[in-house]
Amino acid sequence: AVGYKTFSQKVVLEANQNKTLDINLEVGDMQMNEVVVTGTLKEVNRLETPVPVEVYNPTFFKMNPTPSVFEAMQNVNGVRPQMNCNVCNTGDIHINGLEGPYTMVLIDGMPIVSGLSSVYGLFGIPNAIIQRVEVVKGPASSLYGSEAVGGLINVITKNADNAPVFSADVTASSWQEYNTDLSYKFNAGSKASVLTGINYFNYSNPIDNNGDGFTDLTLQDRLSIFQKWNFNRKNNRLLSLAGRYMYEDRWGGQMQWSSENRGGDQVYGESIYTERWEVIGNYQLPVEEKMLLAFSYNNHDQNSYYGDMPYFANQKIAFSQLTWDKTLGNHDLLFGSAIRYTFYDDNTAATSAPDNLEANKPDKTWLPGIFAQDNIKINQKQSLLLGLRYDQHSEHGGIWTPRLAYKLAFNDNNIFRINAGTGFRVVNLFTEEHAALTGAREVEITEELNPEQSYNVNLNYIKKIYFNNGTFLGVDASAWYTYFENQILPDYETDPNKIIYDNLNGHAITQGVSINFDVELLNGLKLLAGTTFMDVYTEEEIDNQTVRSRPLLTERWSGTWGASYTISSLNLGIDYTGNFYSPMKLPVLGENDPRPDESPWWSIQNIKLSWTKSGSPWEIYGGVKNLLNFTPADNSIFRAHDPFDRNLDPDNPNLTFDPSYVYTSNQGIRGFLGLRYTLAK
Template identity: 30%
Template structure:
């Protein structure tokens, strides 16, 4: 399906659904009013969200915790009151024409997110405790505690996730989930798969933390309903929704490498957020802006960077319009403009430096979504999302004028979804979720020509890749719920086609059926058992590694797919025990999850030998005997009061091929068998917070192809050290008025400078010989000013 057809289908569907419930202005003016006071103990809760269940009617409490709503539907209505850090409350009221009701909403603290609402489990909002699939959520508070400027650093604080840097020159990074590398995880933006392989090369460091409301993570095959590349799981970025009139701006400056033998460099950023809503809360808009400038960092003073320079400006907005009482249109847009450069001689043009890896990104991403509530609890949704990436690049060494490149990529997704609640199906009430989707991309990558003055020759552009990919999917899932059991079973069908437009390349297509089964069993009031099975696949398309080139003075590494490369499939199993309880003011949760993923025809690399120009081809092939990943995730969260919260997680795993691969080794490279995190927040007084964080990374196998070896092209396999990266952040905040606050903060990341010490040096270095924490000791300071929301 072409994007234009998808857009037309979306608007046609919106009109049809809208027509089911036309707006009647006279009918809506009921003069039925609701007043309320939102508190927790003796404290009022400012800016709590208040909605009428089964409608799109909503409002927010003011700075004193009070709210009012007018012209509400008549009859019995359920009022839903929610606020970050508190359990959601539902109250039933009976509304009558020209009469008012006042309610007192007493919210219970939820310091560790036991009752948080999530949407990623089955594409429908519900409490985390009611989902048969485990969903972990990373909220803005955690991003603040760890001083995460972009999405990348915050992902280290979710069980089973680990961020890593893969290139000494430019900072190509990826997230590993349950031991599987980045392309095994599906990155979603507001539940839509428009985060392309090209955007994914540096994407997790491109997205600013201030545009994110929360990140929801599903590990394992339970995420197969989201389509391809969801073998390890999904990471769903949910952008900020306008709730009330508010604004916030912050300025932070960091000194990377401070207090050590390095020459510290500056990493400066400014964030702006604002939201605006009309008095009737039918229309709202949120905006955000972000600017970051980081200087290149040289850890071993050899003149070549270990962390690239970054100059990033991002702007975006979300707009919504409520349609009658039960419809809503949402529009999202953001633009990312980033330059990054690594190597040496930054003051010179790219082709005059000894090594330079540089990219200039222009990314435009937009989405249109329509939701219509039908009957009592049914919901129809239609959406279309697009992302365009324009990238200029230079990956070259020794003043190579032919290393300039240009890449264009357009990714789109569109679909329809319907959620139907049934009073009784087979053996209990059920909710059926079904939908159709189409997605695709068009990617063109070319090497730019140049003029050789010595030879008086003009070299033309060379097409490197010209690929189109389309995918048509359909899914259906039913979830049955009883007092003790929640059981869901689903099936997804995908037909993909990869069209290679370069001469002598063959098209690839396939049909995939992905089943999914999940079970939640409430063993006791506070003890839950979950289990799931799901199948997934990866199509043999261009991946993010293929769009990044490792460059040095001695060799250049390119990634290619074998012409006979087949799709990769997986069978994923998980089982967990989750205990959560409250005792007095204490809240605590312990989760132990076992996972096992079997990979069929897994992708593996065959290392080529350098040609006369030093170019090495890494060819992606299917390993003959498969691979498996297995392990345990442990999550412990505890809070004795609102003054102290502890979150922690630890992973023990084993990832290996069934037959020996490179270097005669079965184990996956760059994958530690143990890793984990902790985050603690202490509030000794209402105006002062202390955040303590830590990340542990165990030993791992890292290939090395550098000049220290007698035969660098053969390489050797090394075992890294283990690392423990600790940090502290201090925050002092005070009110300027009832509606305005100021926050002063400062802290240190990686206090003990637990950082790689054997970076390769010089022009012939191996730039991919990188492991351990993302950055050295870093000291930072910041100021934030904004409304209380």
């Protein structure tokens, strides 16, 4: 059946025998009819919502097992995990060419990953508790507020009622990476069900295959614990409460570095201790109207050294939102109010008093807002969504973000959508820009930074074709255009020893097209493939001339693919996944820097074999990652031999230690082996 895994079992039927055959089909990874919530803050069938939402369930991510959501996104078309540092390997998620801070990451609809935690938060969500991941590309500030400029990634966790009693997934790689995912559920009396997920990842094996004296892969020791309570209430009203705790110790640097060198100036290392906890809740009010109170709170502590440069920071975000869901005739209405409080403090000039850099002045901002949305069902084929939000930022004043979406369904197999809206983002450089922390370049802010504003139009078309021979073809094509005012981009090129920030004296454009294909053949072969073309640039007035430039680390072409096939007679599954990227500009240290100022075309490809017997709770899998053994050039870390710049070339004093020249991991080819156990009942 389309959307489900192929079922194969030998059955012998004898004459005059009354026999029943029970067939339980498992959900496949290429469904197009899922229920989604991210686009409209309501549960709605994916094909019915006017807002395009891409959905990826655990089967999709199991094609290429990874220890974190961050790495798992590498096979989503138009979404790229960007490595921001050659030494500590922190990163963020790019959507349609926009940098990580433009992407809002949520758990169960709550904005828990932003600012400081955008760099580290995606590494600590246990895979065992994930029901699906929803992706919206383009601004969604009319529903979610600041940071939802480039898009959304919403991690939907499992409900305990639908989760297995116990599951375990253990993986090891030839690089001696070890990952364990556990989940279990139990009933707390007759009033509540509880789901617990635990993730532990450890990598403690320094490797330097490129011979630069630095670790190729950051060493990590990470523990994450998640627990979610679902309470049984009258009239099936919703009440859930979830909490997550994550601790990570990661370091990268010179191979001889040890904890005794932390913060010193003899052996270079970047050492980061991260401790984070959060609470997420949803409570449906006990009234006849459908009213939902949602809230979240997170606390993020970071204790880190980048060489001999300390960076200590604390961020607290409290969020609450009340929504009223009301249907009147053909109007599906949603009204809401939200408030967010952000506290941020660190040991840099970012939180110092303007007239006294020695005096600490934490950044405290309030962001209350109200919004309204009307999804109008014009007729059986057409619907129109209108939305408007107003936010009152405590520092920047009032911000309006309207939204419009239109859907035309010619039939169930041909759907056209158009979305238009605005977005805004308030920037805190030190919570978002890792390169500002390395100490390799001086940070210079030339003016008071104003919020960024964006205007976006997105066209989407879905086509489903069912052939007579049982083959299914799904096509999902999109085109988008986004215009930015006041955009803030780091300038690495004016001065090789500085990162200069200011509001763009002009505008920025990101535009492009993408297309995804889903193919399912009657023999069980399933294919996913997609490609994206992006044209991203800025236009700025310099010396009375309009200068167009392309931002760093932005590719023009990218693509992903995945192929799955099961040999039923052998109970063997085969998955082949990969991606490719075109050249992108890289941050070099001026014209005398010997490193290329563009990356090459590159591709990461993986293959996985899995074995499981029908009805068995056990699954064994293994394979090879990075089949082509692609790694960046050996000199990606410039002056790795002199990270404290003690012996600079007097003729080229700007050629200093630089770990920010990075576009992908230095980790090469490796094998992996895993064992998975699932106790359904």
